[in-house]
Amino acid sequence: MKTPLRVAILTPTALPGVTGNAVTAERWRRHLSQKGAAVLVIETASADPRQLVAELDDFHPHLIHAHHVTRAGALILHPDVAKKYSGLPFVVSPAGTDIYLCGEGGAGREKVESSCARARFIVSQNPATTRCLQDLLPGLRERIVHAPKSFSWLGTEAFDLRTAADCREGDVLFFMPAGVRPVKGNLECLLAMAAAHEAAPGIRAVFAGPDLDVDYSERFAERITRSQVFANWIPRIPPEAMRSAYEGADVVLNHSVSEGLSNSLLESIAAGRPILASDIPGNRWLARDEEGTGPCGCLFNPGDRTDFIQKALRLAGDRKLRESLAAGSRRRAANWPDPAEEAQALIEIYEAALEGRGRIERVSAPLSDAPL
DSSP, rough: OOOOOOEEESOOOTTTTTTTHHHHHHHHHHHHHHTTTEEEESSSSTOOOHHHHHHHHHHHSSSSEEETTTGGGGGSSHHHOOOOOTTTTEEOOOOOHHHHHHTTHHHHHHHHHHHHHOOOOEEEHHHHHHHHHHHOOOGGGGEEEEEOOOOOOOOOOOOOHHTTTOTTOOOEEEEEEEOBSGGGGGHHHHHHHHHHHHTTTTTEEEOOOOOOOOHHHHHHHHHHHHTTTTTTEEOOGGGGHEEEEEEOOOOEEESSOOOOOOOHHHHHTTOOEEEEOOHHHHHHHHHHHHSOOOEEEEEEEETTTTHHHHHHHHHHHHHHHHHHHHHHHHHHTSSSSOHHHHHHHHHHHHHHHTTEEEEOTBBBBTTTTOOO
């Protein structure tokens, strides 16, 4: 009998956390487990290297998959971990933050490059992310592989987003689900929404997500306090209630400066909501018309607040446009791979890593022709 695959997934946050990383790790855990794998999810935000070694010792994994390089995968390089597990097959999935840090050439670049060099495969789940990784890590192009990204709802709990936002009849509710940190642009989005509300007082905004950067979150909280006439911040909506929350919104916002493939945008499209998202590589593929399904939302220039305000006002004032984009979202979601397909692609990557194969033909990422 074949020994069941044992996979340790490292992620910055895990359930009951309410971040996209936590949701992705849980989706992988559930569907890899359904395919017979034994999976341990380890939250790295609260783990030191010695604690990680102890958890790995207890679990005896065949392979480690780090979901996020700088906040999870880099732990593998720590001497305490490397001393014992340097020979264990390692796979990494870079996040939007990793691409941002690497592209900026800052302190994070060396950490990203070193962690990816240690990995047998670098998993991308978005064609645009693939292209970015190929440009940023030219010496590791052959290790970059693609796995389709899916989504799944974690429950059916009710959440009345419109009541939480103090919406009145006829108000248009914009919803931004994202942990509060600079790469997500929460504060910049709030400031732009304030200008949109001034022009159209029927606009309301709800920001939902934990504070993940102390200084930035303090500035965001101070501004929210001054903006309560139209905006609210809900640090935690239970993952089991997110579908209900999305369905209460008129438009879902993304103001990120870098994304891999945003869980919140995937979920908003799956819930049949139109999106207003920053025009960056990780978002374009989701918002634009693909294969005749129709666009799912509007893109704005992240360096031009006026562009955001104009598009927010257009969406707020045009119900037919919102309905058309929502219909595009529903058609797009109907064609997505299901979580079992995503899990199967991951298993193929894991098996190739364990066998020492250098290529995986069925899930290999496209190279220089990857669309942006």
